[in-house]
Amino acid sequence: xxxxxxxxxxxxxxxxxxxxxxxxxxxxxxxxxxxxxxxxxxxxxxxxxxxxxxxxxxxxxxxxxxxxxxxxxxxxxxxxxxxxxxxxxxxxxxxxxxxxxxxxxxxxxxxxxxxxxxxxxxxxxxxxxxxxxxxxxxxxxxxxxxxxxxxxxxxxxxxxxxxxxxxxxxxxxxxxxxxxxxxxxxxxxxxxxxxxxxxxxxxxxxxxxxxxxxxxxxxxxxxxxxxxxx
Amino acid sequence: xxxxxxxxxxxxxxxxxxxxxxxxxxxxxxxxxxxxxxxxxxxxxxxxxxxxxxxxxxxxxxxxxxxxxxxxxxxxxxxxxxxxxxxxxxxxxxxxxxxxxxxxxxxxxxxxxxxxxxxxxxxxxxxxxxxxxxxxxxxxxxxxxxxxxxxxxxxxxxxxxxxxxxxxxxxxxxxxxxxxxxxxxxxxxxxxxxxxxxxxxxx
Numbered sequence: 001x002x003x004x005x006x007x008x009x010x011x012x013x014x015x016x017x018x019x020x021x022x023x024x025x026x027x028x029x030x031x032x033x034x035x036x037x038x039x040x041x042x043x044x045x046x047x048x049x050x051x052x053x054x055x056x057x058x059x060x061x062x063x064x065x066x067x068x069x070x071x072x073x074x075x076x077x078x079x080x081x082x083x084x085x086x087x088x089x090x091x092x093x094x095x096x097x098x099x100x101x102x103x104x105x106x107x108x109x110x111x112x113x114x115x116x117x118x119x120x121x122x123x124x125x126x127x128x129x130x131x132x133x134x135x136x137x138x139x140x141x142x143x144x145x146x147x148x149x150x151x152x153x154x155x156x157x158x159x160x161x162x163x164x165x166x167x168x169x170x171x172x173x174x175x176x177x178x179x180x181x182x183x184x185x186x187x188x189x190x191x192x193x194x195x196x197x198x199x200x201x202x203x204x205x206x207x208x209x210x211x212x213x214x215x216x217x218x219x220x221x222x223x224x225x226x227x228x229x230x
Numbered sequence: 231x232x233x234x235x236x237x238x239x240x241x242x243x244x245x246x247x248x249x250x251x252x253x254x255x256x257x258x259x260x261x262x263x264x265x266x267x268x269x270x271x272x273x274x275x276x277x278x279x280x281x282x283x284x285x286x287x288x289x290x291x292x293x294x295x296x297x298x299x300x301x302x303x304x305x306x307x308x309x310x311x312x313x314x315x316x317x318x319x320x321x322x323x324x325x326x327x328x329x330x331x332x333x334x335x336x337x338x339x340x341x342x343x344x345x346x347x348x349x350x351x352x353x354x355x356x357x358x359x360x361x362x363x364x365x366x367x368x369x370x371x372x373x374x375x376x377x378x379x380x381x382x383x384x385x386x387x388x389x390x391x392x393x394x395x396x397x398x399x400x401x402x403x404x405x406x407x408x409x410x411x412x413x414x415x416x417x418x419x420x421x422x423x424x425x426x427x428x429x430x431x432x433x
Contacts, residue, residue: 087340
């Protein structure tokens with residue numbers, strides 16, 4: 001399969017100063033990810049997966065090198081443009097779901113549409129459709145604490161899709177789920193990748209996720225160790 | 231992807247911000263009730279003094295004896311209000327700490343720093359409004375109880391309506407201003423949170 005490039009990492013470095021010592025969380029990563037591709041980031045903890053996730057997501061700035069999304073170097077964006085990018089181009093999924101506890105499933109999913117400036121009713125309508133599409137038609141007015149872990153992750157996936165992003169970034173999305181629920185979530189994500197043509201980048205330890213992906217990027221000590229076809 | 235056109239902006243309208251602030255208050259009712267109580271207590275002391283003074287003056291202007299409020303009480307009021315402000319700042323800082331992850335998540339979803347500030351200030355504004363109304367009611371009752379026996383309880387009806395309205399609205403404004411001022415620093419702290427660290431934060 002060939003893809004046109006949507007994410008490009010060029011000589012990406014991220015160094016931290018911890019107590020006078022330099023920690024090289026990322027130490028020169030070059031990687032191109034194509035539109036509609038499903039890429040798993042794999043590696044031991046401390047290998048730089050999460051830092052890479054933060055970089056691609058525009059949550060952290062590189063010490064050196066660049067992150068290009070659709071050809072734009074996001075380290076050069078100002079706070080407004082970065083917020084827009086996070087809001088409209090990227091959907092985030094986390095290990096701990098990170099739903100807003102005081103809001104219902106519907107309100108959680110509609111929240112990104114608020115920041116996108118979508119009219120209130122339209123945002124809610126869209127959120128409802130998304131919740132139905134992830135199989136939560138009967139749960140839209142439940143609060144996160146009233147939902148199972150798998151259901152919470154479904155809400156988070158619906159929320160990630162709220163502004164029709166081009167890229168879904170997932171950080172250990174099955175890490176807090178049991179085997180069966182994890183498999184359901186993987187199938188859901190994989191389906192979205194195939195049917196909507198979403199670019200899916202997932203940091204994971206989960207063998208099932210790794211198997212489902214187009215490419216597997218093995219990280220070690222802040223570098224890409226090797227890349228395998230899934 | 232062009233980044234300079236006008237529609238590439240994130241938004242948070244006041245209506246939506248109010249909706250969010252309101253649901254935060256309802257869901258964290260215990261803490262917001264304490265903040266409301268803090269404002270209400272300080273303000274009730276202030277209004278009771280203010281109204282007692284007003285009642286005495288009205289009584290005097292109608293030819294009754296001249297009674298007055300001792301000036302030192304106003305110092306006590308100032309201190310009481312300062313204590314309220316410090317209490318609210320403290321409570322809101324704890325509230326920020328509780329919501330670190332949530333704030334990080336909001337930033338991932340497109341919230342700007344000033345959106346986070348707006349959300350906290352709206353909570354403060356609503357708390358100030360409720361605390362102000364309650365505080366005014368309590369203060370009014372206290373003022374009537376302390377003056378009523380010497381001036382007659384109908385003294386409140388003798389105070390010109392316009393003056394009553396001014397007293398009420400200025401007290402509410404004071405409550406809202408104090409509550410909001412107390413929240414500026416916690417809101418700023420919340421807005422400055424780094425999303426990467428906020429998302430990793432474990433309570």
